[in-house]
Each structure stands twice: as structure tokens, then as C-alpha cells.
Amino acid sequence: MSQQRTGPTDGPDFPDLPEATVARLPEYLRALHHLAEEGHDTVSSEGLAAAAGVNSAKLRKDLSHLGRTGTRGVGYDVTLLIDQIEQVLGLTHRRAVALVGVGNLGHALAGYAGFGNRGFRIAALFDADLGRVGEHINGLVVRHIDELPEVVQEESIAIAVIATPAHAAQNVADRLVAAGVTSVLNFAPCVLNVPEGVDVRKVDLAIELQILSFHEHRKSALTGLPVVQEPGRVGQDLQRANRLGGEAVGS
Amino acid sequence: MSQQRTGPTDGPDFPDLPEATVARLPEYLRALHHLAEEGHDTVSSEGLAAAAGVNSAKLRKDLSHLGRTGTRGVGYDVTLLIDQIEQVLGLTHRRAVALVGVGNLGHALAGYAGFGNRGFRIAALFDADLGRVGEHINGLVVRHIDELPEVVQEESIAIAVIATPAHAAQNVADRLVAAGVTSVLNFAPCVLNVPEGVDVRKVDLAIELQILSFHEHRKSALTGLPVVQEPGRVGQDLQRANRLGGEAVGS
DNA sequence: CGCGATTTGTGCACGGCTTCACAAGCGCCT
DNA sequence: AGGCGCTTGTGAAGCCGTGCACAAATCGCG
Numbered sequence: 001m002s003q004q005r006t007g008p009t010d011g012p013d014f015p016d017l018p019e020a021t022v023a024r025l026p027e028y029l030r031a032l033h034h035l036a037e038e039g040h041d042t043v044s045s046e047g048l049a050a051a052a053g054v055n056s057a058k059l060r061k062d063l064s065h066l067g068r069t070g071t072r073g074v075g076y077d078v079t080l081l082i083d084q085i086e087q088v089l090g091l092t093h094r095r096a097v098a099l100v101g102v103g104n105l106g107h108a109l110a111g112y113a114g115f116g117n118r119g120f121r122i123a124a125l126f127d128a129d130l131g132r133v134g135e136h137i138n139g140l141v142v143r144h145i146d147e148l149p150e151v152v153q154e155e156s157i158a159i160a161v162i163a164t165p166a167h168a169a170q171n172v173a174d175r176l177v178a179a180g181v182t183s184v185l186n187f188a189p190c191v192l193n194v195p196e197g198v199d200v201r202k203v204d205l206a207i208e209l210q211i212l213s214f215h216e217h218r219k220s221a222l223t224g225l226p227v228v229q230e231p232g233r234v235g236q237d238l239q240r241a242n243r244l245g246g247e248a249v250g251s
Numbered sequence: 252m253s254q255q256r257t258g259p260t261d262g263p264d265f266p267d268l269p270e271a272t273v274a275r276l277p278e279y280l281r282a283l284h285h286l287a288e289e290g291h292d293t294v295s296s297e298g299l300a301a302a303a304g305v306n307s308a309k310l311r312k313d314l315s316h317l318g319r320t321g322t323r324g325v326g327y328d329v330t331l332l333i334d335q336i337e338q339v340l341g342l343t344h345r346r347a348v349a350l351v352g353v354g355n356l357g358h359a360l361a362g363y364a365g366f367g368n369r370g371f372r373i374a375a376l377f378d379a380d381l382g383r384v385g386e387h388i389n390g391l392v393v394r395h396i397d398e399l400p401e402v403v404q405e406e407s408i409a410i411a412v413i414a415t416p417a418h419a420a421q422n423v424a425d426r427l428v429a430a431g432v433t434s435v436l437n438f439a440p441c442v443l444n445v446p447e448g449v450d451v452r453k454v455d456l457a458i459e460l461q462i463l464s465f466h467e468h469r470k471s472a473l474t475g476l477p478v479v480q481e482p483g484r485v486g487q488d489l490q491r492a493n494r495l496g497g498e499a500v501g502s
Numbered sequence: 503c504g505c506g507a508t509t510t511g512t513g514c515a516c517g518g519c520t521t522c523a524c525a526a527g528c529g530c531c532t
Numbered sequence: 533a534g535g536c537g538c539t540t541g542t543g544a545a546g547c548c549g550t551g552c553a554c555a556a557a558t559c560g561c562g
Contacts, residue, residue: 017465020549026461030440044509053442057512057551064511072510073558089461090468097460108359109456114440118457119464158467159460182470183463185456189281189365191304199466201459205360205436206369208452209348209410210277210340212434213370214268215450216409217341219433271519295539308521308542315541323540324528 017088021062027052028059029085030118036078044075086119096123096155098181100172101164102132102142105187109163110137123155128168145175152179159183166190173200268339272313278303279310280336281369287329295326337370347374347406349432351423352415353383353393356438360414361388374406379419396426403430410434417441424451 017025031051035043045063049056063069063076066084070076086092097120099110109115110125125142127133135142143151151157160181162169169188176184183199186192189207192200268276282302286294296314300307314320314327317335321327337343348371350361360366361376376393378384386393394402402408411432413420420439427435434450437443440458443451 018549022465023458023462025465026455026458027442029461030455030458031442034441045511046509051442055551057553058549060509060511061550068511070510071558072556073508073560075509088465088468090464090471091461095460095464095467104362105359108356111355112456114457115460118461120457120460158471159463161460183467185459185463190285191278191282191302197470199463201463203454203456203459204277204281205363205454206365206371207274207277207281208436208454209346209366209371209412210280210342210369211274212410212436212450212452213341213346214273214276214339216346216434217339219448220341220409269518296541297539306521308523309519311540312520312542319541321540322528323526324530324538326539 017065021065024052024054024058024062025085025089027054028062029082029089029091032078032082032085036082040078042075042077043081045070048076089119091119094119094121095159096121096157098122098124098126098148098152098155098157098160098176100126100145100148100160100162100176101168101188102127102135102137103163103165106161106163107137109161109187110140120159123157124151126151128164145172148175149179152176152181157181159185161185161187162192163187268316272316273340275303275305275309275313276336276340278305279313280333280340280342283329283333283336287333291329293326293328294332296321299327340370342370345370345372346410347372347408349373349375349377349399349403349406349408349411349427351377351396351399351411351413351427352419352439353378353386353388354414354416357412357414358388360412360438361391371410374408375402377402379415396423399426400430403427403432408432410436412436412438413443414438 028048031048032043035048035051043051045056045060049059052059060070063081066088069081069084097115099106099122102110102125106125106127110122115122122138122140125137125140126145126148127142128145130144133142133144158181160176160183162172162176162184164172166188169186169190170192173184173186173192173194177194177198182197184192184194184201186200186202187204189204192202194200279299282299283294286299286302294302296307296311300310303310311321314332317339320332320335348366350357350373353361353376357376357378361373366373373389373391376388376391377396377399378393379396381395383393384395409432411427411434413423413427413435415423417439418441420437420441421443424435424437424443424445428445428449433448435443435445435452437451437453438455440455443453445451
């Protein structure tokens with residue numbers, strides 16, 4: 001609401017990173033932690049790039065946005081780089097996260113150790129179902145969603161995870177925003193409308209599979225039969241042709 | 252392995268969609284199903300774009316890659332468009348999916364109804380832990396991972412989901428590929444090395460949160476105090492600043 | 503102290519994606 | 533039948549991201 005995303009930041013230490021870079025920094029961070037555990041003190045861009053699964057030039061350009069980080073001829077200091085990235089990502093303190101929806105998926109997320117290890121602390125669980133309120137999960141008690149405002153205030157929660165059914169997600173999002181949450185990770189398969197200034201990221205498991213399905217479909221069309229049919233009318237014909245050839249997916 | 256991704260496809264009905272388009276088609280599909288349930292027969296690009304959360308021009312260009320789909324002055328026929336997209340994504344039949352790792356997350360995924368509704372059928376569950384083998388989840392029995400090759404053959408499985416701990420993921424991926432799987436959805440926080448021709452998509456929950464954390468960090472630096480401190484040592488100081496500015500998030 | 507090996511940081515060009523703006527086409531109404 | 537309003541499909545411009553290739557910088561060693 002109050003700030004626009006465009007234009008250079010006037011804050012001195014915010015280099016206004018490209019979004020693509022921001023999306024990769026966490027991956028670098030994970031790789032660096034792994035390297036640190038193995039006892040490495042320094043890494044070359046080549047080595048870190050391999051560990052993170054990216055091009056080394058891209059990695060160097062990404063890191064160059066953080067200011068002077070590496071030393072030529074040597075590489076990057078692992079612990080120093082970890083600190084720098086955690087700085088930029090705002091991971092210098094454990095951020096409190098609220099989780100709404102303690103169903104099938106939410107239950108699993110509440111117990112997922114990966115959050116705790118990587119800068120986050122699930123500070124509160126919520127659900128609308130009174131049958132679930134009061135349940136203990138991983139040392140936390142499930143609270144009713146009406147208690148959102150107080151808890152968000154008390155725990156200084158800025159990030160929330162939505163793991164509710166799709167039909168409830170928009171309502172939950174509205175209440176989260178009203179309570180002061182400004183970042184949402186949405187697992188519900190629907191589009192969320194939020195006011196400007198609130199960030200939403202979406203994770204849709206079925207969509208990921210459907211993207212893979214497309215590539216599968218294409219692979220099997222290439223390796224398998226050449227799909228004989230007229231190039232002109234690509235309408236209902238295709239539909240029928242595919243339904244018939246549907247089984248031929250074995251490698 | 253056998254095919255390279257570059258160059259135009261020689262198959263007549265594969266328009267070689269841009270990857271960005273492929274990633275959005277599933278979202279359109281979901282929105283269309285929703286519209287169909289509400290009784291809509293046609294949609295304008297504007298309407299569908301709003302429902303999918305994208306720009307309408309982008310949507311039209313995406314759909315134009317599928318061939319003639321809409322009618323000018325009217326819009327898009329909802330059911331027809333659903334069929335077309337499902338065609339292209341290879342969703343004309345329910346694809347069998349294997350799920351490896353029946354821990355915290357895997358358990359939830361096995362019970363997730365969203366897969367079944369959207370073109371996929373979890374055909375087999377695997378785990379390396381003998382204590383879990385034999386367990387019944389959602390009508391399926393957990394099998395030992397050594398049985399992978401047979402089951403993948405029998406069920407014609409081309410897509411697999413990895414929900415194991417990170418340290419086991421690469422091994423599992425190798426075995427999946429050896430068994431004939433050519434698409435992998437990886438929930439383990441690590442990079443997978445797979446031979447060419449195998450597609451991997453990764454979902455890392457902590458990374459999503461870290462990206463949100465970055466934006467939070469930036470917001471609080473903008474709205475709050477101008478972050479007075481030496482540019483040199485950007486260490487613990489920022490940490491304090493953020494904690495103080497944490498309250499100022501009310502809309 | 504100087505040289506060579508090594509590795510970072512970056513200028514540059516290329517390709518893909520996004521967005522605007524508008525012409526072409528379609529149906530409806532008179 | 534003809535015109536009008538609406539909506540698609542697309543040319544063109546601009547932006548962002550990627551990757552090559554190389555200059556600049558640093559360390560170690562003789």
C-alpha cells in the first residue's frame with residue numbers, strides 16, 4: 001500500500017536484487033551450509049555452482065550484487081558468504097510463521113523439521129474446525145482462527161502459510177492481512193487477491209505434476225509413434241487420436 | 252537420453268510451447284474447471300485472465316499457441332478449451348504416479364485428494380524403512396523400495412515424487428531412473444543429478460519462505476526506520492533493527 | 503620482488519518473455 | 533443486408549535474464 005516496488009531502493013545496504021537472483025540465493029545458502037558441514041572453508045564459483053545446480057557465471061553475477069564477496073584467485077569464504085546471504089534474506093533471526101489449516105497437508109507441515117533448521121519457527125497453528133482446535137501437534141496447540149489477530153500481534157508474525165481447502169483460502173487470506181500479515185505462502189489451489197504490499201507465493205502440487213505430464217506427453221510422442229494425422233484440423237481429431245493412443249506411455 | 256530438447260519438434264501437433272506458457276496452462280485449466288462448475292459456457296480472455304491471476308494479453312498469446320481456440324467477439328468456449336489444454340498437457344488419461352518416502356510429508360501427499368481430482372493417480376508407495384513397509388495408507392500398501400523396478404513396469408509409471416530426507420534423495424532418484432521413470436518431482440532440499448532426458452522439478456518449502464523473508468526484510472527496512480548503521484559491519488545490528496520495526500505492519 | 507596460475511567480476515550480445523496497441527474477425531441488432 | 537460493438541490474435545518494442553569471454557585482481561612460490 002504505502003510503498004511501490006518500482007524504482008531503486010534508497011536504503012544503503014539494499015542493492016535492489018533482481019527477482020531471479022533472490023529466488024536462487026536460498027539455494028546457494030543451502031549448498032553453502034552443506035559445504036560448511038563438510039569442512040570446506042572456501043569454495044570456487046565453479047564448485048558452488050555445481051552444488052547448487054546452476055551456471056557458474058550466473059552465480060558470480062548473483063553474488064556480485066551483494067557487494068564484494070569473493071577474492072580473486074581464491075574463491076568465496078564459506079562462512080562469510082553464508083552470513084552475507086542470510087543478511088540479505090533477512091534470516092538473521094528466526095522468523096515467526098503462522099500456519100493456518102491443520103488438515104492433511106498442514107499437519108505434515110507443522111511437523112516438518114526443515115523449517116526450524118532454516119530460519120523459521122512455526123509460532124502458531126490455526127484451524128476453523130472446532131474439532132481440531134485444542135489438538136497438540138509437535139508441541140503446539142491448535143487455536144481457533146478467530147484468535148488470529150491477538151496471536152499475530154503477540155508473536156510478531158509477518159509470514160503465514162495457508163494449508164486450507166481452496167474454498168476457504170481467500171477468506172483466510174483476508175483475515176491474515178487484516179491481522180497484519182504481509183507475506184503468504186499459499187498451498188491452496190486457487191488465486192488469492194491481496195492488497196498491494198502483501199506478497200503471495202503459491203505452491204500447487206498438482207500443477208507441478210501437470211507440467212511434468214506435459215513433458216512426458218511430448219517425450220512419448222517423440223520416441224514413440226509419429227502420431228499420424230492431418231496437420232490442418234487440429235481440433236477434435238487430436239482429442240480422439242490421443243484418447244486412443246493413451247496407453248502407449250511405457251518407455 | 253535419446254532426444255535433445257533443442258530444435259523444433261517434428262511432430263505435427265506439438266507447437267513447441269514456450270516453457271513459460273506450459274507453466275501457466277495448468278493454472279488456466281484450474282480456473283476453467285472452476286468456471287465450468289459455476290455454469291459458465293464461455294469466458295473472455297479478460298475474465299479468464301482475472302481468474303488465473305495473469306495479464307489478459309499474455310493469456311491470449313499463450314492460448315494462441317494451441318491453435319484456433321477462441322471466437323472473436325465472444326470469447327473462449329469453456330469446455331472446449333478445457334479439452335484442448337488437457338490434450339496438450341497429456342492429461343487425457345489418469346497418469347500413474349509413484350511416491351517414494353512415506354514420512355511426514357509423504358504421508359500427507361499420499362492422502363492428498365488434489366492429485367486424484369486433477370489427472371493423477373498415486374499408483375504405488377515406497378519406503379526404505381522396513382518398519383513402514385506394509386503399512387496401509389489411503390487404500391495403498393507401502394512397498395519396499397527394492398520392488399521399484401517391477402512395480403514401475405507393471406503400472407507403467409513414468410512420474411515419481413520424492414519425499415524422502417535429503418541424504419537419501421539422490422540414491423532414490425538413481426533407482427527411479429534405472430527403473431524407467433523419466434519425470435521426478437523432488438521435495439527433498441537438495442539438487443538431483445539425472446541423465447539427460449529426465450525432467451526434474453523441485454519444490455522446497457523452506458526456500459519459498461526464505462524468498463518471502465527477503466521481501467519482508469525489505470519492506471520493514473523501507474517502512475520503518477532508515478536503518479542507521481555502518482555499511483561495513485552489517486551483522487547483528489540489522490537484526491535488532493528488524494525486531495524493533497516488526498510491529499509496524501498494520502495496513 | 504616479480505611472475506604465473508587461478509579465480510572473480512563484468513561488458514556485451516543474444517534470446518525469451520511481457521506488454522501495449524491495434525487490426526481482423528465475429529455475432530447481434532436493426 | 534449492413535453496420536456496430538465486442539473480443540481475439542498478433543506485430544512490435546522494451547525489459548529482463550542468461551551465458552560467453554576476457555580483463556582485473558589476488559595468492560603462492562621461487
